Amino acid sequence: MSIGENYRRVLEEVAAQCEKAHRDPSDVLLLAVSKTVGLDGVKQALDAGAANFGENRLEQLQEKYAAFPQVNWHFIGNIQSRRIKDIVPCAHLIHSLFEERHAQKISDAAMSLDKVQRVLVEVNVSGEASKSGLDPHETKGFIQEISHLPNVEVCGLMTMAPQGDLQVAHECFSDLKLLKDDVAKSLSAEKRAAFAELSMGMSEDWREAIECGSTIVRIGRAIFSDDFAC
Numbered sequence: 001m002s003i004g005e006n007y008r009r010v011l012e013e014v015a016a017q018c019e020k021a022h023r024d025p026s027d028v029l030l031l032a033v034s035k036t037v038g039l040d041g042v043k044q045a046l047d048a049g050a051a052n053f054g055e056n057r058l059e060q061l062q063e064k065y066a067a068f069p070q071v072n073w074h075f076i077g078n079i080q081s082r083r084i085k086d087i088v089p090c091a092h093l094i095h096s097l098f099e100e101r102h103a104q105k106i107s108d109a110a111m112s113l114d115k116v117q118r119v120l121v122e123v124n125v126s127g128e129a130s131k132s133g134l135d136p137h138e139t140k141g142f143i144q145e146i147s148h149l150p151n152v153e154v155c156g157l158m159t160m161a162p163q164g165d166l167q168v169a170h171e172c173f174s175d176l177k178l179l180k181d182d183v184a185k186s187l188s189a190e191k192r193a194a195f196a197e198l199s200m201g202m203s204e205d206w207r208e209a210i211e212c213g214s215t216i217v218r219i220g221r222a223i224f225s226d227d228f229a230c
């Protein structure tokens with residue numbers, strides 16, 4: 001199967017899973033995570049209709065943003081403090097914020113571009129040492145702390161589930177949804193309206209994520225890899 005065919009198949013499957021979960025397919029964004037392919041791979045997905053792409057490395061984000069500025073580029077990787085000024089000009093949405101000093105720098109960089117940077121706060125729901133993100137208990141306080149920054153808009157939460165056990169992934173996603181609802185209650189009406197996204201679910205566990213309320217599924221291998229069996 002080609003990248004274009006894969007993209008269209010995953011898009012159909014996502015819509016079918018939404019119906020099954022009694023959700024509106026237009027409430028779930030399929031983010032094509034293109035980190036393993038070059039410009040040609042991006043072009044193939046773009047021609048099949050993809051309009052949102054995710055990258056976890058700055059160099060790739062910059063190169064692909066320059067080639068295809070008409071689509072939305074999401075930054076889903078580790079944030080390095082000194083690279084923030086380069087991430088912000090390219091990023092439609094940053095999924096991986098969990099440090100206050102980074103939030104401050106993002107706001108400063110966005111201000112100099114006359115932009116409000118949309119961000120998601122990454123939460124380490126599973127507590128695995130290998131995963132980054134905030135402790136769930138720190139999340140509400142963190143969002144409170146950064147709420148005064150003028151050029152950052154907190155649009156929701158992101159997590160990565162442990163791999164290999166879909167039951168565990170399901171619990172992880174369901175916990176993030178509960179946390180989002182809890183945090184939302186602590187926000188002003190205006191900030192609550194913006195706090196709408198749950199970025200959760202990847203190639204192996206996006207079905208569970210949609211059942212639990214995901215609004216952004218981040219899919220790499222199921223679209224861009226030849227040998228991903230789904």
Ligand SMILES: *Cc1c(COP(=O)(O)O)cnc(C)c1O
Nearest residue numbers: 033056076202203218219220221
């Ligand atoms: C690579 C990556 C994905 C996509 O993973 P697949 O298993 O290939 O679908 C999603 N989110 C993040 C943060 C990633 O780094």
